[in-house]
Amino acid sequence: MNGAAGRWLREHLVLMLGLLVLVYTFVPIAVVVLMSFNAPRGRNAVYQFNGFTLDNWLNPCADADLCSALGVSIRVGLLATVVATALGTLAAFALVRHDFAGRSASNVLIFLPMAAPEIVMGSSLLALFVSAGFAGQLGFWTILIAHVMFCLSFVVVTVRSRLAGMDDTLEQAAMDLYATPLQTFLRVTLPLVFPGILGAALLSFSLSFDDFIVTNLNSGSTVTFPMFVYGAAQRGVPMQVNVIGTLMFVVSIVIVVASELNNRRRSRALT
């Protein structure tokens, strides 16, 4: 390759390829958004575009099972997020700020659930519930227990990295100015760690909301949103599923962009 064009191409080849991969990751999303405007025509026509309509967006709950499953997922997600974020944040403080025998063992224990395959975690939890005599009571609460379990590690890791990257001069300054430990914690430490905690909470919610494999094994007759989609996939999903998918995408983008903007404003205010 010679000349300016050749050089330009060589300079930018990797970037072009990278952008191509990025575009590829968005293809299915584009399909989901498109299909959310698809007019349904009978059970067999759900895998092709039949014409534009807003009906799916106007009646997202046309399929009552879909919305009740969605409700279950949101309730489980919120509760699991609160519990996992609380327990995980405490643990992260313990691991970063305190020294005790068994610290490294605890770090390993927290790492393991992130590395274990879901099908193994799910089946061992089911084995536990059944041998403890809860085979008949599988449902909301067993799902919740499972979700808190696999969200916890992610919370600890997220908050821990925020805490570890934080230097403690501000806290020392507060103490020097006679703030009590509680005041220091509430006014200085907590606001500084908060972005980490918020990130961990968002991560928990999306992990919980999206989980299928562990949930499916421990749910009894309770149906979460991913389980509804899985069940419906055999006979053709209602188009409203694509509405929910699009909404999830849009809401997460808004949250990410808002937090990024907020970060920039803050860092500008600081400098």
Next chain:
Amino acid sequence: MSDTERRRGKVGYLLLLPAVLWLGLFFVVPFYSLLATSLFDQSGSDFRGYEMDYAFGNYVDVLRDYWQPLVRSLLYGAIATAICLVLGYVLAYAIAFKAGRWKNLMLVLVIAPFFTSFLIRTLSWKLILSDDGFIVNVLQAVHLLGDDGRLLATPVAVVAGLTYNFLPFMVLPLFASIDKIDHRLIEASGDLYAHPVVGFFKVTWPLSLPGVVSGTLLTFIPAVGDYINAQLLGSTNQRVIGSVIESQFTDANNYPVAAALSMVLMALIVVMVLVYVRRAGTEELL
């Protein structure tokens, strides 16, 4: 963190206790239950209860009956991981070295598609790869695929789905590693007349190995256990191990067999990971 004193004393334990209890009770203890269940007599049922008779024969049954899905899952996982590594490396490299001030934006864009539900994304692939879809038509037109050839219900579709769904698990650790590489080292290799390709394999690649190892593990482990892609995109007579385990629990109600299969899968993964990490020479990572 080195400059902050770590406090000693009981408070640390108190803060850690709830999380450790939860994980102990619902992550560690269940492994014992799984092990025990895998040795139960197969003639019981989940409501009547099972008899413990140290039925190690369950493992023999399981390996004899289900070695095919087991091998298939490991194969699908390995191929998907390899493709993810290639795609993910290009993307992570582009973001770390070529994106300039768009770095943060591109990172967000990497994760963004994966905020939509895993199942919805996978169903979307079912549509893209469908029999009269664009891709199949093109492949038929250029005769890569026979006139009645299809992608759905083939291993190709399953691997494509796995590759897509686990790509961010590859990109993020790779990015973290590549981003840390000191650019001057790569320039130095160029100054010493190394061809850029040689420079890449002698400098960039070895320095990014920690990311390669953690990325491949984070992709391979969930990909092997996954059965959603195989179920939605694959053929019903080419089952993967995850779906066998699931149906042994829920449909066949044969808990001992399902538990033994889970144990075998777990053991295989642990052994493969240990061998792999030792080979890659990055034991300090774990």
